[in-house]
Amino acid sequence: MKKEIAITAYKCKQCGKIHYPYHDRCLVCKGREFEKMKPEGDAHLLTYTAIFNLPWGFDQRFLIIGVAEFENHVKAMGQIKVDSVDQLKTGMKVRPSWEPIRVQYGENVYGLKFEPIE
């Protein structure tokens, strides 16, 4: 079953600025009251990379990671489900999902993944 994307973004009640991750004060107007919001719809890819020198905790050859902007303007980092960066282009549409991104202490850690939309 498809899991809900467990990311919460925060819209400043004073000026409307959308934040992810959380800040105690708005990056623009310093307001302290936020409306919680969920990333909505598909996203478009802002930038990406393929990392071949992985940090401790990743037992694989490489990782492809990018930052994407959702239809409601939430921006977030995620792993990208492709075999090569040759399959990617900035600006392309990607579909988000909430899937295992790493294993820690024998347990799956869930996070954002993006997959290009044909």
Place this chain on the structure above:
Amino acid sequence: MRDVAIIGAGMIPFGRRDEDTLMEMLAYAALKALDDAAQSDTGHVLPPIDAVYVANMGGGMLQRQTAIASSLVDRLSLMPAAAETIENGPASGASAVKNGLLAIASGYYDCVLVVGGEKMREVTGWRATDFVATMTHPQAEYPYGITLPGMAGMFTRLYMEQYGVTREHLLAISLKNQEMGTLNPYAHVEMALDRDGIFDSPHSIVNNPVTADPLHLYDLCPVSDGAAAIVLCSLELAKKLSKPPVLIAGFGQATDTQTLQEREDPTDLKAVTIAAQKAFAMANLTPADIHVAELHDAFTILEIAESEHVGFFPKGEGGKAALAGKTRLGGQIPINVSGGLKARGHPVGATGVAQLVDIVWQLRHELPANRQVQGAKNGLTVNFGGFGNNVLAFVLKRVEQ
């Protein structure tokens, strides 16, 4: 506020130093800086060291050692000097210098020792990469496996698309800095690169594989062990010494959002611009007055981007300037004549201090001709923490006796 000068500078060779503990490296560099200051003190006017600031990012994680500054004053018999360890990621070195600067400028202390050091090679590359990645956002970035080279890769892609930076521009930085590294006895990497072997040849991908697309292996600085130190006192006191004092004429520091995605324009390194502008304003100098600069080139793209953000070149021109030789020794503005982080290496806590040591040597005109910027009077350093979310800049000025 009192004017503050650097009166002692010392460094140990960077690289893989299996034979030394972190504390030994810090002590060796500190003794070199203290001896340098003492040599200059022919009239015996220098007071004892009032305080010691030690820059270190990973002692707690990599060596399981904390309270490092307290341990160093003991080792150096500097008691009862005050002592603090400063941790500010890869900008720890410049942050420690800032603390020394402010302490003397305020008049509270008269003589301060600043030491930066890191021992990164005793863990595997896997662990060292993870250690450096712990400075990324703990929920929004770190769990995904992002690394600092990965951040730089994403930044480079945007910079290439928006400003036309090419791999050829990045290559110009690698070739220049590694060539300079061969002349620097303190450099971790003393190996000139062969353009054909890492770029032109169809087999170059074997020698220079992609590490964080679009960055390749030789776009990245090495992971290093090393330490560097300086001694600071008031300019008034420094003028009584035999070596030309190097005045800290300007200082600036600025921060930015932790994640790149929350910056209005992720290619805009605002913290670099603001830190440099503050340093130039305090020194009453402009980028055109600078004769030599040490910029934080942990990745080749950063030397290009920083050379633009500090004001040496307009945005989009830094790569072309490097390719045209304008940043080489003898060029319009020599950048990273030491070899930079790219060749000297990047023991994270040491880097910000090492940059100042190299500029002090330049401004005292103490380097061999093949590394010396002739007649250099003013220098700039930029120490870049996180991915540009905490940046410090210093403008140094030679004071004629």
